[in-house]
Amino acid sequence: MSKKKQKIKALKAEVKRLRRALEAPKGPLVSPLAPAAFPELPIVPGVRFATAAAGVKYAGRTDVMLAELAPGTAVAGVFTRSATRSANVLDCQAKIGSAPDAGAAIIVNSGNSNAFTGAAGDASVAAICDAVAQGLALPVDRVFTASTGVIGQRLPHDRITAKVTELVDALHPDGVAQAAAAIMTTDTFAKGAKATADIAGTPVQVVGIAKGSGMIAPDMATMLVYIFTDAAIAQPTLQAMLARLTDRTFNAITVDSDTSTSDSLMLAATGVAEHAMIDDLTIPEAAAFEAALHTVMHDLALQVVRDGEGATKLVEVQVTGAASEADARKVASAIANSPLVKTAIAGEDPNWGRIVMAVGKSGAVADRDTLTIRFGDIVVAEKGWVSPEYTEEAGAAYMKNDQITVAVDLGVGAARDTMWTCDLTYRYVEINADYRS
Amino acid sequence: MSKKKQKIKALKAEVKRLRRALEAPKGPLVSPLAPAAFPELPIVPGVRFATAAAGVKYAGRTDVMLAELAPGTAVAGVFTRSATRSANVLDCQAKIGSAPDAGAAIIVNSGNSNAFTGAAGDASVAAICDAVAQGLALPVDRVFTASTGVIGQRLPHDRITAKVTELVDALHPDGVAQAAAAIMTTDTFAKGAKATADIAGTPVQVVGIAKGSGMIAPDMATMLVYIFTDAAIAQPTLQAMLARLTDRTFNAITVDSDTSTSDSLMLAATGVAEHAMIDDLTIPEAAAFEAALHTVMHDLALQVVRDGEGATKLVEVQVTGAASEADARKVASAIANSPLVKTAIAGEDPNWGRIVMAVGKSGAVADRDTLTIRFGDIVVAEKGWVSPEYTEEAGAAYMKNDQITVAVDLGVGAARDTMWTCDLTYRYVEINADYRS
Numbered sequence: 001m002s003k004k005k006q007k008i009k010a011l012k013a014e015v016k017r018l019r020r021a022l023e024a025p026k027g028p029l030v031s032p033l034a035p036a037a038f039p040e041l042p043i044v045p046g047v048r049f050a051t052a053a054a055g056v057k058y059a060g061r062t063d064v065m066l067a068e069l070a071p072g073t074a075v076a077g078v079f080t081r082s083a084t085r086s087a088n089v090l091d092c093q094a095k096i097g098s099a100p101d102a103g104a105a106i107i108v109n110s111g112n113s114n115a116f117t118g119a120a121g122d123a124s125v126a127a128i129c130d131a132v133a134q135g136l137a138l139p140v141d142r143v144f145t146a147s148t149g150v151i152g153q154r155l156p157h158d159r160i161t162a163k164v165t166e167l168v169d170a171l172h173p174d175g176v177a178q179a180a181a182a183i184m185t186t187d188t189f190a191k192g193a194k195a196t197a198d199i200a201g202t203p204v205q206v207v208g209i210a211k212g213s214g215m216i217a218p219d220m221a222t223m224l225v226y227i228f229t230d231a232a233i234a235q236p237t238l239q240a241m242l243a244r245l246t247d248r249t250f251n252a253i254t255v256d257s258d259t260s261t262s263d264s265l266m267l268a269a270t271g272v273a274e275h276a277m278i279d280d281l282t283i284p285e286a287a288a289f290e291a292a293l294h295t296v297m298h299d300l301a302l303q304v305v306r307d308g309e310g311a312t313k314l315v316e317v318q319v320t321g322a323a324s325e326a327d328a329r330k331v332a333s334a335i336a337n338s339p340l341v342k343t344a345i346a347g348e349d350p351n352w353g354r355i356v357m358a359v360g361k362s363g364a365v366a367d368r369d370t371l372t373i374r375f376g377d378i379v380v381a382e383k384g385w386v387s388p389e390y391t392e393e394a395g396a397a398y399m400k401n402d403q404i405t406v407a408v409d410l411g412v413g414a415a416r417d418t419m420w421t422c423d424l425t426y427r428y429v430e431i432n433a434d435y436r437s
Numbered sequence: 438m439s440k441k442k443q444k445i446k447a448l449k450a451e452v453k454r455l456r457r458a459l460e461a462p463k464g465p466l467v468s469p470l471a472p473a474a475f476p477e478l479p480i481v482p483g484v485r486f487a488t489a490a491a492g493v494k495y496a497g498r499t500d501v502m503l504a505e506l507a508p509g510t511a512v513a514g515v516f517t518r519s520a521t522r523s524a525n526v527l528d529c530q531a532k533i534g535s536a537p538d539a540g541a542a543i544i545v546n547s548g549n550s551n552a553f554t555g556a557a558g559d560a561s562v563a564a565i566c567d568a569v570a571q572g573l574a575l576p577v578d579r580v581f582t583a584s585t586g587v588i589g590q591r592l593p594h595d596r597i598t599a600k601v602t603e604l605v606d607a608l609h610p611d612g613v614a615q616a617a618a619a620i621m622t623t624d625t626f627a628k629g630a631k632a633t634a635d636i637a638g639t640p641v642q643v644v645g646i647a648k649g650s651g652m653i654a655p656d657m658a659t660m661l662v663y664i665f666t667d668a669a670i671a672q673p674t675l676q677a678m679l680a681r682l683t684d685r686t687f688n689a690i691t692v693d694s695d696t697s698t699s700d701s702l703m704l705a706a707t708g709v710a711e712h713a714m715i716d717d718l719t720i721p722e723a724a725a726f727e728a729a730l731h732t733v734m735h736d737l738a739l740q741v742v743r744d745g746e747g748a749t750k751l752v753e754v755q756v757t758g759a760a761s762e763a764d765a766r767k768v769a770s771a772i773a774n775s776p777l778v779k780t781a782i783a784g785e786d787p788n789w790g791r792i793v794m795a796v797g798k799s800g801a802v803a804d805r806d807t808l809t810i811r812f813g814d815i816v817v818a819e820k821g822w823v824s825p826e827y828t829e830e831a832g833a834a835y836m837k838n839d840q841i842t843v844a845v846d847l848g849v850g851a852a853r854d855t856m857w858t859c860d861l862t863y864r865y866v867e868i869n870a871d872y873r874s
Contacts, residue, residue, distance in 0.1 A: 004441045011448035084797030084805050116793050116805060118821035151790035152823050339776065339861075340869055347870025353588040356553050360521030368521050368553060385555035386589050424776075425870075426863050432777055433784025433862075 033306035033314050033402065033422070034189040041176050041194050044205045045230040046070035046270025049175030051182040052163040056156060057111030057149060062182040064109045064160055066167040067226065068136060071103040073270045075144065076239040078246045080263035086114055087121035088145045089264060091129070095141045097235055104142040105132050106226060106266060107160075107167075108183050110211070114147035114155040124157040131161040135168040146224050146264050148211060149185050176228075180209035183224055186431075187211055187307055193299035197231065197292035199285045202275040204231040206289075208296040212304030225250065225265040225300055231289050232271035234279035241281065241290050242267045249297040252332075252419045253305050267293070305420045310427030313345055314403045320416045321372075321409040327364035328417035331408060334362035335419075342424035345404060350395025352380045359408060370411030375399070470743035470751050470839065470859070471626040478613050478631050481642045482667040483507035483707025486612030488619040489600040493593060494548030494586060501546045501597055502616040503604040504663065505573060507707045508540040511672040512581065513679040515687075517700035523551055524558035525582045526701060528566070532578045534672055541579040542569050543663060543703060544597075544604075545620050547648070551584035551592040561594040568598040572605040583661050583701050585648060586622050613665075617646035620661055623868075624648055624744055630736035634668065634729035636722045639712040641668040643726075645733040649741030662687065662702040662737055668726050669708035671716035678718065678727050679704045686734040689856045690742050691773060704730070742857045747864030750782055751840045757853045758809075758846040764801035765854035768845060771799035772856075779861035782841060787832025789817045796845060807848030812836065 047069060051062040069075070077096045079089045107128060114121045129143040136143075147155060180190040191210040196203055208227035233241075242265070250265060271277070278285050306314055317335045322328035335341055335358040344351035355373050359366050369384040375398045379387045398404070484506060488499040506512070514533045516526050544565060551558045566580040573580075584592060617627040628647040633640055645664035670678075679702070687702060708714070715722050743751055754772045759765035772778055772795040781788035792810050796803050806821040812835045816824045835841070 004445065008441065008444055008448065011445065011452060014452050015448060080797075082794075082797030083799075083801065083803040084793050084808070116790065116818065116822065118806070120822070151793065152818070339865075343866050343869035346866065349870065353553065356521050356588070357519075360517075360519030362520075364520065366520035369555070371521070381553065381589070383555065385553065385557070424866060426866050428776075429780050429783065429861060429863050429866055432780035433786065 030188045031307050031311055033311055035303065035306070038177055038180070038190050039192050039194060041192050041207050042205050043173045044207050044228040044270065046073060046272035047228045047268065048171040048173050049179045050167040050170035050172070051175065051178045052167050052170070054109065054159045054163045056109050056159055062178065063111050064107065064163060064167065065179040065182040066132070066171065067106040067179065067228070067268070068171050069104040069106070069268050070270045070272060072100050073104050073268050074100055074233055074235040074238050075104055076235060076242045076267045077144075078242055078265045084116065086147065087117070087125045088114055088147050091125045092144050092146070092264060092266070095144060096239070098139075098141040100235065102138055102142055103136075104144065104268065105136050105138055106144045106146075106268070107132050108146045108148070108224060108226075109160055110183050110185050111149040112147055112153060112155045113149050113151045115151040117152065117154055120154050124155040127157045128160055131164040135164045144266060148183065148224055176207055176209060180211075183209070183211040185211065186309070189307060191300055191303040191307070193296045193303070195292035195295040197289045199231060199273065199275040199278070199288055202273050204229055204273045204275070204289070204292075206231075206292045206296050208300050210300040210304060212307050223250065223263050223265075223304060227267045227293070227296055229267070229269050229289075229293075230271070230273040231269050232273055232275060232277045233269045233289065234277060237279050237281055237286065238267060238269055241286070241293060245290065245294050245297050249294070249301040252417075253301050253421070302420060305422050308422035309431045310425040311422035312402065312425055313423040315345060315421045315423065316403070316405045317419045317421065318405060318407040318416070319410065319418070320407070321411045321413060322415040322417070323365040323410070323413035325415045325417065327410075327413070328415045330362040330364040331359055331366070331410065332417045332419040334358040335406060335408070336421035339424055342421065345399065346423035346425045348396065348399040350375055350380065350392065350399050352386075352395070355406060355408065356381070359410070364410070365412055366410050367412055372409040372411065374405075374407040376405050467625045468744050468748060470748055472740065472743070475614055475617070475627050476629050476631060478629050478644050479642050480610045481613075481644050481665040481707065483510060483709035484665045484705065485608040485610050486616045487604040487607035487609070488612065488615045489604050489607070491546065491596045491600045493546050493596055499615065499619040500548050501544065501600060501604065502619040503569070503608065504543040504616065504665070504705070505608050506541040506543070506705050507709060509537050510541050510705050510707045511537055511670055511675050512541055513672060513676040513704045514581075515679055515683045515702045521553065523584065524554070524562045525551055525584050528562045529581045529583070529701060529703070532581060533676070535576075535578040537672065539575050539579055540573075541581065541705065542573050542575055543581045543583075543705070544569050545583045545585070545661060545663075546597055547620050547622050548586040549584055549590055549592045550586050550588045552588040554589065554591055557591050561592040564594045565597055568601040572601045581703060585620065585661055613644055613646060620646070620648040622648065623746070626744060628737055628740040628744070630733045630740070632729035632732035634726045636668060636710065636712040636715070636725055639710050641666055641710045641712070641726070641729075643668075643729045643733045645737050647737040647741060649744050660687065660700050660702075660741060664704045664730070664733055666704070666706050666726075666730075667708070667710040668706050669710055669712060669714045670706045670726065671714055674716050674718055674723065675704060675706050678723070678730060682727065682731050682734050686731070686738040687741075689854075690738050691770075691856075691858060739857060742859050745859035746868045747862040748859035749839065749862055750860040752782060752858045752860065753840070753842045754856045754858065755842060755844040755853070756847070756855070757844070758807075758848045758850060759852040759854070760802040760847070760850035762852045762854065764847075764850075765852045767799040767801040768796055768803070768847065769854045769856040771795040772843060772845070773858035776861055779858065782836065783860035783862045785833065785836040787812055787817065787829065787836050789823075789832070792843060792845065793818070796847070801847070802849055803847050804849055809846040809848065811842075811844040813838075813842050
């Protein structure tokens with residue numbers, strides 16, 4: 001080959017490489033991992049929705065949703081443990097468990113998170129709660145709020161309170177899809193999920209919506225989730241179910257996401273369905289409901305990961321054979337949060353050495369010689385070394401999938417855990433280097 | 438102009454355009470944060486160096502360094518706590534504290550980390566130690582090894598043992614710069630530092646070299662550091678000093694870096710200097726030496742950050758006013774490890790909300806209303822809200838510096854901590870998505 005031909009070949013390769021590098025930053029408008037469509041969601045007896053365009057920050061779209069809950073509705077909630085959590089979160093935490101007789105309301109705005117806004121933030125929450133309490137003739141301790149969006153800017157709550165009458169007049173049972181759209185911020189798709197449970201012969205609906213800002217690591221207002229059901233469940237039982245399912249769903253999508261300043265997950269059970277009140281976690285009716293609730297929470301949690309900023313691959317991390325459940329979670333989260341693992345997956349590189357690294361750094365009991373690592377069904381490493389059957393070709397072919405399973409068996413016990421994450425791409429850096437500008 | 442020449446010209450223009458569009462991803466050959474030059478390092482009495490090109494993996498460069506240490510040399514070491522640490526690390530840990538009468542040797546190769554190589558890895562360490570012990574007439578328990586580079590591939594140790602005679606013959610006191618070059622892997626510059634201490638009128642040298650693979654998060658063989666001095670210090674005293682300074686230097690550059698599989702930091706004190714043996718941490722001579730040692734360790738630690746993959750900014754995170762030292766470290770590491778903080782800095786975005794987020798998620802005692810955040814000397818947020826004097830223009834101008842200080846005062850106590858990190862850029866993703874291909 002002539003020198004010039006060689007030069008042309010090298011330059012062409014460089015152009016190809018650079019174009020590929022540039023491709024991701026342009027980014028799709030909707031995550032490539034998004035579901036094909038927003039699901040058809042049934043009406044949940046006892047719940048009505050309304051949305052409005054209050055112009056908190058965004059123009060030309062709805063940015064407030066109101067949900068009205070029938071008298072007797074039990075409300076459970078799980079919130080961020082952040083030391084700098086928002087005024088809204090503190091207010092909601094104080095109100096969970098208040099007497100349900102009068103019903104309840106949830107009002108959420110997008111565009112401004114009302115976080116780190118000092119005493120003004122508290123005043124905004126109070127003003128919104130007062131307006132909704134008056135509009136729906138509710139005690140103020142039955143009005144729950146959330147705000148999501150930019151932080152450190154005073155919430156122009158007058159724009160929201162000015163819309164309360166309009167919202168109350170517009171309430172109707174069929175508005176959950178509109179509600180899902182109104183709470184979006186940097187989400188590339190609206191998130192909804194449903195399931196049905198049979199409670200001793202009575203069918204009940206479980207419907208949920210979520211907003212995940214698309215941030216892989218925690219930030220303000222990473223996640224808001226609202227789940228509605230017409231089942232009749234006592235508040236303490238509802239709260240217990242919600243808490244234990246959260247560990248396997250929303251707290252399993254990234255270890256850090258449980259501590260952003262606005263994360264809120266609320267579950268409202270209106271009790272309109274005509275079955276005996278469930279007030280014991282151990283009865284079969286509780287198990288039937290919990291299974292449906294898990295379906296909805298798992299579905300929404302994975303949709304949040306699928307909308308991870310810049311995500312091109314959904315990654316399930318399965319850990320088995322751990323000495324304890326805490327160890328299993330440590331290993332899963334070390335892998336799911338490792339930038340080196342996540343960039344390797346973005347590059348479709350079956351870099352199992354980085355999995356070994358993550359296991360090692362996790363702090364869990366592990367033994368090099370009992371560790372097994374699989375990509376999907378492919379055994380990559382076992383007995384302290386690369387598997388004799390493993391080939392880089394097989395590993396590289398598997399990594400081209402848009403759903404990847406990384407399975408680690410520690411071989412030192414019987415505990416297990418599963419977490420979900422996504423890859424770390426150029427697009428993630430682009431979005432987060434430019435987010436506010 | 439010929440057709441081929443035109444083609445080359447057009448392709449060159451396209452490459453230039455694409456590189457400009459990507460800017461960081463093409464990346465400089467040497468980190469923009471690198472020091473202007475490798476320092477002039479003095480001879481350390483009692484230490485001799487040699488390097489060789491063994492062809493472990495790289496061609497056309499040296500990849501093995503041997504350091505010979507005079508009889509009586511005390512050797513201290515700090516190693517990774519990873520559960521999957523390499524055979525070399527386990528071997529070194531077993532040997533630290535062995536009788537110093539016969540002297541000692543350190544042999545390090547680049548190109549292959551000998552990690553996750555099963556029983557073969559142990560055999561490689563033994564073979565190398567045997568060869569060096571024979572070549573230098575040392576007991577085998579005074580030969581320390583390290584390997585750095587690709588993991589999960591059998592170390593071709595025959596290539597190293599075949600060079601031992603050549604290395605022994607080439608030993609000379611003036612070879613520390615060559616040693617620094619031989620242990621580089623993905624480093625973009627060789628790292629060296631020096632300091633002098635006055636021990637009761639006797640000057641002693643402290644000279645160190647480091648290899649940081651440039652990985653921001655932990656991976657195999659992230660960091661190797663070797664420090665040499667002619668001071669006379671008892672091994673237990675030397676070990677205690679090294680351990681406590683590590684917390685303020687190499688363990689402060691990222692919280693996770695302390696747990697990669699090959700991280701090794703060794704300190705050899707030959708005792709050739711003619712002063713009374715230092716065997717007590719509380720005497721003034723110990724303090725004088727410790728100050729010099731700290732200078733060298735701090736300098737090398739920052740050089741490792743300056744060579745962070747894709748780094749364009751060096752970031753110092755200062756935390757004050759914490760309730761405890763553990764809390765101060767939690768907050769500093771939450772900030773220094775946050776991808777959202779690091780991408781914002783890459784984008785020169787004074788996104789102080791992400792600092793609030795990191796404080797909140799850290800788990801440390803914090804109060805929104807006593808928190809103060811500064812970028813350099815600029816007060817950004819205080820008393821639970823953005824500072825009235827703060828302007829985005831001032832913040833944005835500050836973020837254009839290539840050295841950034843993020844200072845957080847928690848206002849709840851008197852404990853403090855400082856950590857160092859770098860920004861997270863496209864280039865980081867590119868390097869780590871493509872590392873092995």
